Amino acid sequence: MSIQEDYTEKSNEELLQMYGSTHSLEIKQELVMRYLYVVKSIALQKRDVYISFSQMEDIVNEGVLVLMNAIEKFDAKKQVKFETYISKRIKGMIIDLARKQDWVPRSVRKSARDIEDAVTTLYNKNGTDPSPEEVAKYLGITMEKYQEILKKATLFHVLSLDMVLAEAQENSTHVQLPTSGEEKQPESCLLRQELTDVLAEGIRTLREKEQLVISLYYVEELNMRQIAQVLEISEPRVSQIHSSGIKKLKKYMQKFNQEGEKKHVSRIL
Numbered sequence: 507m508s509i510q511e512d513y514t515e516k517s518n519e520e521l522l523q524m525y526g527s528t529h530s531l532e533i534k535q536e537l538v539m540r541y542l543y544v545v546k547s548i549a550l551q552k553r554d555v556y557i558s559f560s561q562m563e564d565i566v567n568e569g570v571l572v573l574m575n576a577i578e579k580f581d582a583k584k585q586v587k588f589e590t591y592i593s594k595r596i597k598g599m600i601i602d603l604a605r606k607q608d609w610v611p612r613s614v615r616k617s618a619r620d621i622e623d624a625v626t627t628l629y630n631k632n633g634t635d636p637s638p639e640e641v642a643k644y645l646g647i648t649m650e651k652y653q654e655i656l657k658k659a660t661l662f663h664v665l666s667l668d669m670v671l672a673e674a675q676e677n678s679t680h681v682q683l684p685t686s687g688e689e690k691q692p693e694s695c696l697l698r699q700e701l702t703d704v705l706a707e708g709i710r711t712l713r714e715k716e717q718l719v720i721s722l723y724y725v726e727e728l729n730m731r732q733i734a735q736v737l738e739i740s741e742p743r744v745s746q747i748h749s750s751g752i753k754k755l756k757k758y759m760q761k762f763n764q765e766g767e768k769k770h771v772s773r774i775l
Contacts, residue, residue: 522582537577538570544589545569548596554658555600559607568603569596617655620645622753625746638742649742656745708758716751719744 513521513536521540525533549565556565576592624644628636636644642652709717715737722728722736730748734741 518588519582522577522580522588525577526580526582534574534577538573541573541588541592542570544592545573545596548593548600552597552600555604556607560603565600565603568599572596572599614655614658618658618749621652621655625750638740638746641746653742653745656742656749704762705755705759708755708762711758712751712754715747716754719747720751720755723748 513533516524518537518540521533521537524530525537545566546569549562549569552565553562572595573592576588576595580588580591582588621641624641625636628640628644638652638656639649642649645652647655709720712720718737719733722733723730728736730741730744734744737744
């Protein structure tokens with residue numbers, strides 16, 4: 507029986523532990539092949555984010571480099587699933603690329619603001635949330651055009667929130683104590699818990715439908731069409747609610763980041 511055949515009998519977790527002890531190139535190659543599906547899956551999910559400035563093949567290649575680096579740095583003692591660990595790092599890589607490219611056209615930003623202003627105007631006028639049809643009619647555009655704008659705006663808000671969360675996590679590392687291991691850094695654990703609590707608190711400030719849509723989308727991982735079927739509303743309406751909720755969460759987390767920066771400055775002084 508060959509060494510490679512021996513590896514095929516090992517679980518992913520066992521191989522990660524073995525690599526942590528041996529740093530064997532063969533084990534690392536086996537792990538890369540086993541987790542390559544995660545890289546490809548995220549590259550496909552985030553295609554709309556980078557399609558204007560990069561090819562999927564290039565993103566996959568960059569993702570493989572992130573995966574290889576993650577295998578080197580992963581610590582199984584932290585009791586975090588490796589899939590979760592690499593998923594965050596690969597998404598972070600795509601976010602960084604998008605930030606550098608400033609991928610969202612000005613026309614999309616303006617159209618998104620126009621929709622938001624129209625929703626606000628119609629809500630103030632009628633006292634109820636306007637339907638997608640009402641917003642499209644108010645703006646003088648077709649439903650097809652409205653859905654196209656809303657899709658791009660939703661993607662923009664989701665990526666913006668990802669950037670804000672990444673910034674919050676980055677800020678938290680500024681105040682860690684210089685000890686030998688993260689398990690010996692109680693302040694680091696508290697900061698991560700604080701970030702989770704703040705995000706949960708922000709979600710609770712949303713309207714009931716916004717909370718439900720975000721929960722179905724991110725927790726249950728349903729797509730817009732499936733959510734529309736569950737809630738018995740139109741798909742454009744689901745996108746509208748989702749976009750509104752994400753925008754509010756982004757503002758909420760930005761306040762948290764600003765407070766975190768003030769704390770960081772005060773510690774330095």
